Amino acid sequence: xxxxxxxxxxxxxxxxxxxxxxxxxxxxxxxxxxxxxxxxxxxxxxxxxxxxxxxxxxxxxxxxxxxxxxxxxxxxxxxxxxxxxxxxxxxxxxxxxxxxxxxxxxxxxxxxxxxxxxxxxxxxxxxxxxxxxxxxxxxxxxxxxxxxxxxxxxxxxxxxxxxxxxxxxxxxxxxxxxxxxxxxxxxxxxxxxxxxxxxxxxxxxxxxxxxxxxxxxxxxxxxxxxxxxxxxxxxxxxxxxxxxxxxxxxxxxxxxxxxxxxxxxxxxxxxxxxxxxxxxxxxxxxxxxxxxxxxxxxxxxxxxxxxxxxxxxxxxxxxxxxxxxxxxxxxxxxxxxxxxxxxxxxxxxxxxxxxxxxxxxxxxxxxxxxxxxxxxxxxxxxxxxxxxxxxxxxxxxxxxxxxxxxxxxxxxxxxxxxxxxxxxxxxxxxxxxxxxxxxxxxxxxxxxxxxxxxxxxxxxxxxxxxxxxxxxxx
Numbered sequence: 001x002x003x004x005x006x007x008x009x010x011x012x013x014x015x016x017x018x019x020x021x022x023x024x025x026x027x028x029x030x031x032x033x034x035x036x037x038x039x040x041x042x043x044x045x046x047x048x049x050x051x052x053x054x055x056x057x058x059x060x061x062x063x064x065x066x067x068x069x070x071x072x073x074x075x076x077x078x079x080x081x082x083x084x085x086x087x088x089x090x091x092x093x094x095x096x097x098x099x100x101x102x103x104x105x106x107x108x109x110x111x112x113x114x115x116x117x118x119x120x121x122x123x124x125x126x127x128x129x130x131x132x133x134x135x136x137x138x139x140x141x142x143x144x145x146x147x148x149x150x151x152x153x154x155x156x157x158x159x160x161x162x163x164x165x166x167x168x169x170x171x172x173x174x175x176x177x178x179x180x181x182x183x184x185x186x187x188x189x190x191x192x193x194x195x196x197x198x199x200x201x202x203x204x205x206x207x208x209x210x211x212x213x214x215x216x217x218x219x220x221x222x223x224x225x226x227x228x229x230x231x232x233x234x235x236x237x238x239x240x241x242x243x244x245x246x247x248x249x250x251x252x253x254x255x256x257x258x259x260x261x262x263x264x265x266x267x268x269x270x271x272x273x274x275x276x277x278x279x280x281x282x283x284x285x286x287x288x289x290x291x292x293x294x295x296x297x298x299x300x301x302x303x304x305x306x307x308x309x310x311x312x313x314x315x316x317x318x319x320x321x322x323x324x325x326x327x328x329x330x331x332x333x334x335x336x337x338x339x340x341x342x343x344x345x346x347x348x349x350x351x352x353x354x355x356x357x358x359x360x361x362x363x364x365x366x367x368x369x370x371x372x373x374x375x376x377x378x379x380x381x382x383x384x385x386x387x388x389x390x391x392x393x394x395x396x397x398x399x400x401x402x403x404x405x406x407x408x409x410x411x412x413x414x415x416x417x418x419x420x421x422x423x424x425x426x427x428x429x430x431x432x433x434x435x436x437x438x439x440x441x442x443x444x445x446x447x448x449x450x451x452x453x454x455x456x457x458x459x460x461x462x463x464x465x466x467x468x469x470x471x472x473x474x
Contacts (some may be wrong), residue, residue: 036109046326068333081281098328100289101321104271107293122189124367130162130197132363137161140356159205164194165386187381203283239291247299264316340410350417376433385425389419
């Protein structure tokens, strides 16, 4: 059995090696063949890297990112076979589609009513988790980057530090059986609000950068700030209003179509249209994608009522995202220049950013208002930057001012290193700070033992009771 598998794998590897060598040495630079081969390499690498990291109880996104870093820097070892990946046409567009779909999924999974009903602690934690990293990150950038770096570069570094990856923290809490703990509710509620505030901050900073690029001024003026805030709030409010006045009535029409794929296709089309609209008015396209997810989720709830859980499109979107989202993370890794880490300044800046990223999120613990909540756990749970930090870094490396990107290759590499280190550090730190507390399962076992004791004393109480409705997160 094993010899047959070995021969098959060797044949596949040889075929792939021949294809890459043929295209790398041939005249296919303008051919779609390069793009198709690049996508196939990236998808395989992403799944292999993600699987390896998941087996070590680490977020798969780190494996996808690391595979991109390796493939993009093999030239340092004299291997130029995969240089074709960096030159593949339309690969950046495929990566952009991936991040748009990622934020669309996040919007679909975010319940607007739950966001509005989030407790005071979660709101306070999220607010502190945005303000403190921006201030400390901007100060660190100002202290360590060269003197000729513009003010908006420092501000963008600070904005990148404000992001929090709710998915990574949620996965750790789930593995520990802590999803129903008070700490978990505060962390997850704050992380979702943190994402929304982070996207507003991103839109705000992008507006300032575009203002600087257009020559409106070298400093910060009040009018552009107010204009950006009005755009962001107006876009969100107008989109949510449209969910009731336009999207809900359209759902009644869509139900009459015979094709079962119409809801999915129209939802994705709406996502892309909202992303384009957000970009046209000066906001980030990912802001439009996130809002589109919120709008469709709310419209489904309003139109179908109690049947809404059976009408959700999350599961239909996931296979599409499974193809394009990994392209974004591998593409981000491809753009990391390991050669830049040969300079001590870049290593020091990456280390300082990591320390600031961890310390600034501990300020969140001051926002916990409840007495019986582990404040350290809340602060640690807000540390990972994950995919959200990479999104910010990617935007910073593509937005141009006077023909140059906001993030230089060295700054981008340092920021990506910070994202990876904070994401790797969170699982062990969170397990350490939550370990002294009793797990949720113990309280459940205690309740069960008490109920069994009551049934023994009173057999009549052993009549089966009607189960309660389970929550949506279960």
